[in-house]
Amino acid sequence: MPDFSIDYGALHNVQAQMHELADSADSGGARGVFKDVGEATSSERKALFGSSDLSYAFNLFYTRSSSRTKQAKDGLTELADTFSGVADAFFNADAQLSSAAGLMSGSIGLDEWKNDKAAYDAWQNDKTAWDAYLHDIGASDYFAEHPDADIGTVCNADDAPGWCDTWINDDDAPTDPGPAPEKPADTPPTSYTYEDEQGKVDVTVELDDDYNVMKETSTITTPDGQSYTSVTTYDSAPQLITPENGDPFDARDYTMETTYADGSKTTTEVVINDDGSGTMTTTDADGNTTVSTRPGPDDDWSEPEEDEE
DSSP states (O other), X not given: OOOOOOOHHHHHHHHHHHHHHHHHTTTXXXXXXXXXXXXXXXXHHHHHHSOHHHHHHHHHHHHXXXXXXXXXXXXXHHHHHHHHHHHHXXXXXHHHHXXXXXXXXXXOSHHHHHHHHHHHHHHHHHHHHHHHHHHHHTOHHHHHHOTTOOHHHHHTSTTOOTTHHHXXXXXXXXXXXXXXXXXOOSSOOOEEEEEETTEEEEEEEEEOTTOOEEEEEEEEEOTTSOEEEEEEEESSSOOEXXXXXSOOEEOOOEEXXXXXXXXXXXXXXXXXXXXXXXEXXXXXXXXXXXXXXXXXXXXXXXXXXEOOO
């Protein structure tokens, strides 16, 4: 499929120029004395022309002339707003796709940090247990003097230290954890920014004490200043459910508030059931509500239907 590109700035520029043209047609094209006479009262026109017939004829001509160009004004205004609507519609669609994919594809690196932290914490626990064991069997001083020594090599040597018998005969001895993995940063990453000639994407997250994402904020800004912001707030920590013969899914509910390029806002409330089915209710800026559903965690949401209540 070929790339399809929309220049939002150009569309808005066309809109502005169309509005200027429409405004110039607002007077029906009349100006100067022609406009003054056309907008005068019937008695003023009669006094000016000295004849009610001429006054009536001029008024008829002026009215029809004005109505024609005013119809053109209305058409130009509507067309101008259409250009704006097209720009905003494509921008909002692009922005939604960007925000939905931003955290997933761009990745703030939170999952990697959590994995690195878990690995480092596990190593620290193993190291603590290992050091305590070496102390108990009297091997601490030896390894303090020979930090790179391997206990297996040491205890299989002909001149093995006396504490080696304890280690060799201990079936429950902990394992030497080896060198430390790279220590991750003390604090997790909570933001991501990407910018190129197409615009800028900013993603920030708020975490609970267990480093679970509880709130996501995505802002997309185009080079000409249009912006789109989506804020997703989760009702709880992750609720992972693993169905039989299926992949794990998160069953927590969440709310997404979206602010579009024109300043309008929508609110989407998503409820996920324990079987992975769900209901997504969206309320737009005018209070209109639509509802989508899905039968399971791997299914697409249905086409939205208007809520008749």
